[in-house]
Amino acid sequence: MTSIGLIGAGAVGQAVGTLLTASHWCSTVMVASGTGRTASGLVTDLDDMRQVTGSLVRVRHATLTEMTACDAVVVCPRAMFTNTARTDIRMAGLAANAPLITRLARKFTGYRGMVIMVTNPVDVMSRLFATVSGCDTVLGVGSNTDSARYRLTLARHLGTPASSVQGHVIGEHGEHAVICASSTTVNGQSVQVPIEEIRAELSQRPARISTGIGRTRSGPAGATMSALTHVLGITDGVSELSAPWRGVWLGIPLHFTAGHPTVSMPSLNPSEAARLQAAETKVRTAFDHITQETRIR
Numbered sequence: 001m002t003s004i005g006l007i008g009a010g011a012v013g014q015a016v017g018t019l020l021t022a023s024h025w026c027s028t029v030m031v032a033s034g035t036g037r038t039a040s041g042l043v044t045d046l047d048d049m050r051q052v053t054g055s056l057v058r059v060r061h062a063t064l065t066e067m068t069a070c071d072a073v074v075v076c077p078r079a080m081f082t083n084t085a086r087t088d089i090r091m092a093g094l095a096a097n098a099p100l101i102t103r104l105a106r107k108f109t110g111y112r113g114m115v116i117m118v119t120n121p122v123d124v125m126s127r128l129f130a131t132v133s134g135c136d137t138v139l140g141v142g143s144n145t146d147s148a149r150y151r152l153t154l155a156r157h158l159g160t161p162a163s164s165v166q167g168h169v170i171g172e173h174g175e176h177a178v179i180c181a182s183s184t185t186v187n188g189q190s191v192q193v194p195i196e197e198i199r200a201e202l203s204q205r206p207a208r209i210s211t212g213i214g215r216t217r218s219g220p221a222g223a224t225m226s227a228l229t230h231v232l233g234i235t236d237g238v239s240e241l242s243a244p245w246r247g248v249w250l251g252i253p254l255h256f257t258a259g260h261p262t263v264s265m266p267s268l269n270p271s272e273a274a275r276l277q278a279a280e281t282k283v284r285t286a287f288d289h290i291t292q293e294t295r296i297r
């Protein structure tokens with residue numbers, strides 16, 4: 001009997017709600033949105049899906065207080081703002097989303113369940129939610145999508161199945177992502193990774209999706225489901241999630257066994273280590289800026 005709270009009923013929230021309703025492990029989905037209008041619409045739509053597919057998952061509109069009884073909460077709202085950034089697009093949400101995430105986090109003070117953060121910039125928002133709420137487990141999705149995109153792109157480049165590629169993208173879910181090329185293997189063998197080609201694809205992919213269908217949704221929703229099944233102990237294995245690392249939150253590979261994570265950092269060559277250091281500095285600076293600016297801490 002696993003209950004999941006879903007905060008935000010936009011593109012990502014809708015896709016996560018659909019996957020949860022179709023899942024075989026979730027018993028209840030509680031949905032909340034800003035004005036409640038989108039949550040109410042999503043609940044009605046999912047109820048239709050439930051009836052048609054014979055899903056046993058209960059779906060209902062809920063308050064944040066009710067959600068504190070859930071096993072896990074997915075946080076994917078987006079404050080109203082127009083993102084005009086051409087570079088560092090995710091970080092452009094910092095000023096708008098930080099007050100929203102802070103308000104939500106205050107409602108979850110003392111919450112003992114798992115929190116999966118989706119709202120961007122996800123590494124900063126994960127740390128912010130954890131700091132304000134005091135929750136023990138706040139993990140962000142993003143690097144797991146980046147890693148999946150990396151393995152897919154490299155596999156296509158080499159003409160091999162993606163399942164034969166072992167490799168991670170860590171660090172910031174953004175422009176300071178670290179492609180761990182030096183530890184990547186294909187069928188157990190080291191390979192020459194076309195880093196610039198991969199980096200270009202990692203940044204062009206979300207843009208291609210947004211241009212075609214408005215917003216990215218299915219990939220992040222899949223990444224969220226993967227995070228949930230790992231933290232809830234439904235699946236064992238490795239997932240690259242934004243987690244505490246040297247005092248900040250950054251995407252790192254976590255190895256989950258029965259819901260317990262251990263850090264499973266790959267070896268890094270000097271340029272990868274320098275890039276990770278730059279990512280660390282960037283998200284720390286962003287966190288310090290936004291918390292001082294808004295007197296959040």
Ligand SMILES: NC(=O)c1ccc[n+]([C@@H]2O[C@H](COP(=O)([O-])OP(=O)(O)OC[C@H]3O[C@@H](n4cnc5c(N)ncnc54)[C@H](O)[C@@H]3O)[C@@H](O)[C@H]2O)c1
Pocket residue numbers: 007008009010011012013032033034035038076077078079080090093097100117118119120121122141142145173215216217220223
């Ligand atoms: N981490 C990742 O991998 C990843 C991937 C995709 C999107 N995102 C981020 O996820 C966030 C959501 O993206 P989206 O495309 O679903 O946005 P969207 O604009 O489609 O939907 C946003 C939703 O947030 C809701 N909302 C606004 N204020 C709220 C509040 N106070 N409480 C609850 N809900 C509230 C709105 O009602 C709306 O339903 C964005 O910050 C986006 O950048 C992250």
